[in-house]
Amino acid sequence: MTTFHSLTVAKVEPETRDAVTITFTVPQALQSAYAFRPGQHLTLKARLAGEELRRCYSICRRAVPGEISVAVKAIDGGRFSGYARAQIKAGMTIDVMVPQGNFGYQPQPERTGSYLAIAAGSGITPMLAIMESTLQTEPHSQFTLIYGNRSSQTMMFRQALADLKDRWPARLQLVCLFSQESLDSELLHGRIDGEKLRALGKTLIAFDQFDEAFICGPAAMMDDAETTLLSLGMPGKAIHLERFNTPGGSARRAANVHAQGQTVVIRQDGRDRHITLSADDESILDAALRQGADLPYACKGGVCATCKCKVLRGEVSMATNYSLEPDELAAGYVLSCQALPVTPDVIVDFDAKGMA
Numbered sequence: 001m002t003t004f005h006s007l008t009v010a011k012v013e014p015e016t017r018d019a020v021t022i023t024f025t026v027p028q029a030l031q032s033a034y035a036f037r038p039g040q041h042l043t044l045k046a047r048l049a050g051e052e053l054r055r056c057y058s059i060c061r062r063a064v065p066g067e068i069s070v071a072v073k074a075i076d077g078g079r080f081s082g083y084a085r086a087q088i089k090a091g092m093t094i095d096v097m098v099p100q101g102n103f104g105y106q107p108q109p110e111r112t113g114s115y116l117a118i119a120a121g122s123g124i125t126p127m128l129a130i131m132e133s134t135l136q137t138e139p140h141s142q143f144t145l146i147y148g149n150r151s152s153q154t155m156m157f158r159q160a161l162a163d164l165k166d167r168w169p170a171r172l173q174l175v176c177l178f179s180q181e182s183l184d185s186e187l188l189h190g191r192i193d194g195e196k197l198r199a200l201g202k203t204l205i206a207f208d209q210f211d212e213a214f215i216c217g218p219a220a221m222m223d224d225a226e227t228t229l230l231s232l233g234m235p236g237k238a239i240h241l242e243r244f245n246t247p248g249g250s251a252r253r254a255a256n257v258h259a260q261g262q263t264v265v266i267r268q269d270g271r272d273r274h275i276t277l278s279a280d281d282e283s284i285l286d287a288a289l290r291q292g293a294d295l296p297y298a299c300k301g302g303v304c305a306t307c308k309c310k311v312l313r314g315e316v317s318m319a320t321n322y323s324l325e326p327d328e329l330a331a332g333y334v335l336s337c338q339a340l341p342v343t344p345d346v347i348v349d350f351d352a353k354g355m356a
């Protein structure tokens with residue numbers, strides 16, 4: 001079974017005009033199910049105008065017994081995010097999947113590290129949980145955040161970031177950039193891109209100090225930041241990317257794969273089920289859902305990894321992959337929302353979550 005639970009909304013707090021933090025109460029019996037690695041996300045489910053919608057939102061606070069919080073920013077035309085921002089209120093119950101996602105970092109008390117987060121807009125959300133957890137758990141570690149926004153008015157978590165800085169003034173470096181606000185410092189004016197990062201590297205930030213880097217925001221910013229960090233000598237393995245969800249995104253057919261009529265065995269909860277692909281199925285996930293399987297998924301765009309499964313036999317082809325790491329691919333994990341069978345003997349296992 002896909003693991004959704006009905007959680008009660010404990011509170012809804014405004015962050016900006018467009019964004020709210022939603023905190024759910026986690027009952028004692030579910031606390032281990034909702035344990036998370038900072039950087040992971042929750043998938044919320046709701047039926048709007050007769051259609052079931054699922055969306056992923058990053059967990060935005062460190063682990064606190066009995067509650068878990070996500071931030072939701074309403075986007076233009078976003079049906080779920082508009083609903084979440086305007087209509088979810090304290091006391092309601094919402095279907096919430098247990099935490100998922102590969103992005104993030106599990107702080108280790110004995111480790112001393114130097115970490116970099118680069119975020120733009122609502123890309124700050126997972127960073128807040130990662131930074132707070134790391135600074136709290138690793139007493140000698142340092143964190144630098146480069147955070148880009150249009151203006152201070154659209155900046156999410158202004159107060160939360162100020163609180164973190166107050167708590168750990170010597171271990172947290174905050175560098176905030178604004179693209180549409182005039183500032184005394186030209187260095188802090190503008191978007192985050194390769195040129196800006198290099199300029200920061202000449203004056204404010206020693207990029208060679210970092211052990212790990214976390215990047216989240218619009219795709220162009222992320223690509224630019226990753227390329228720049230690689231060119232500055234940071235190993236690719238130390239750079240972790242969290243791509244934004246693509247609301248309403250759907251699977252794209254894997255190139256040159258014609259799977260119509262093929263049968264795939266889906267293993268879930270220890271049971272095998274045979275599903276047959278039709279010409280309209282864009283993925284194994286599509287075919288399985290159409291035939292009544294209750295599989296985990298959220299974005300259907302190759303981003304969130306909620307639909308991850310392991311290929312036990314046969315071969316599949318994925319249209320796209322924004323979330324699985326090379327070691328997961330090597331171990332046989334695939335995104336079922338992007339995968340189609342290319343051999344007739346495919347078995348995929350949804351119980352295998354060993355590398356989550």
Ligand code: FES
Nearest residue numbers: 298300303305337
């Ligand atoms: S459902 Fe998000 S990657 Fe497949």
